[in-house]
Amino acid sequence: MAVATILWVDDEIENLQSQKLFLENKGYEVHTRTNGFDAVDFVKDNTLDVVLLDETMPGITGLETLQKIKEVKNIPVVMITKNETENLMEEAIGSQITDYLIKPVNPNQVLLCLKKIIDNKRLVAEKTTSAYQQQFRNLFMVLNSNPDYNEWMDIYKKLVYWELEMEKSNSPEMQEVFQTQKQEANTEFFKFISKNYANWINAKGDDAPVMSHTLFKQKILPQVKKGETTFFILIDNLRLDQWKAIQPIFMESFRIEEEDTFYSILPTATQYSRNAIFSGLLPVDIEKNFPSQWKNDDEEGSKNLYEEDFFKAQLKRLKKDDIKFSYTKVLHHNDGQQLVNNIHNLLNNDLNIIVYNFVDMLSHARTEMEVLKELAGDETSYRSITKSWFEHSPLHQALKKVADKNINLILATDHGSVRVNTPCKVIGDKQTTANLRYKHGRNLNYEAKDVLAFRDPRHAGLPVPNVNSSYIFARENAYLCYPNNYNYYVNYYRNTFQHGGVSMEEMLIPFVRMTSK
Incomplete structure (x- = not known):
């Protein structure tokens, strides 16, 4: 059985019979043609793994043949040439050759090249x-x-x-x-x-990791300098593996100076962790200092309307209120287009905060929409969709417009998410919240082994919504379901990406510092 099928195109192919024999002895099936026209016809009519293509042939050249082959099929082509000039190589590489060899080639060189292409994945x-x-x-x-x-x-x-x-x-x-x-x-x-x-x-000293509420003080503000422009991009609900998926796109324009993680506070949910980031306070202190702006889960209205106000107060508290900053939140595609159009005007500020809310919408939409469950069925496809989104997003367009300026770029998130598979029963009164990865309420009934529980929310830095309210956080890949309609909810939410609980994916989140190249 042949290892793979090769087409070798060279006007002096009769001089290469020993090479052809060598490859056939290694199990390759080798076909030969002496000109570009015949080669293109052969490619049209046959299934091939690799084309070995001579660069100088009578009739049409190797580069012209390459172009015609690529129009017919997307197939690996190795250019074989006597000509080592730089512009020819650039033209060949620009025309998407997979590799090139310089004549005279020896049989092992060709074999190694084929192995690299055909056997690479294995x-x-x-x-x-x-x-x-x-x-x-x-x-x-x-x-x-x-x-x-x-x-x-x-x-x-x-x-x-x-x-x-x-x-x-x-x-x-x-x-x-x-x-x-x-x-x-x-x-x-x-x-x-x-x-x-x-x-x-409750640590008074340094014996705690960088967390949501200490992120600005410890990691971001020390990087902000008067007269320099720093962009802080917060992509909502971005896991470390999703950052890794989009990292190569950033590296085309930016140099990574620091790549780290920090800890999201609990609950790993936007209204808690993101408000903590911008206020520099734990939720219990946000409620104390901003009683009219803080909203608990069971209260009506948006829970993240006051991030800019919280941030101004943090700057004042840290005696950094001379920093000239802008705050932009992108919730819809139109907001993204406005960011693209306005990005140059932001270069006059010391700090530009951009909160981009796509990945969170993707994870929620995936729960609701069957088509997205198909498209993002597991971690691999979830990463792939994130990469595809970023590549074509207004955020990427906007950053490309300022990549040639002398800027600092910091990227982080508020929390991650975990794919849930283990249902756990929880019973509570009418005031109990509906979140799947954490709940708070009175008289909560649960299996102690399934959750991290705080009878007194203040021990977790959280406000006390009602007298005798306690908080519970789901462990690992568990999700919390009520006994009524239990089977329906178990099946509906199984294998969806959720956040709010305790897992590495939700709590250990990316912090990346970059500079323009």
């Missing part, structure tokens, strides 16, 4: 699987060595790295092993947060 998959097998034990040992909050950030970065690498592997068994290890990590992470979260919230 070789990468095998290498990934064996490398992960070696890492598996290391990760397992780290998980069991009582990691601190910095080590947890490293563990999650490694897991995201391997999750992306596993996409290259065609081994369902190894992917299953990886998913099991990720699940174990989330189990340990839940125990870690349960044990330490209240201490961080």
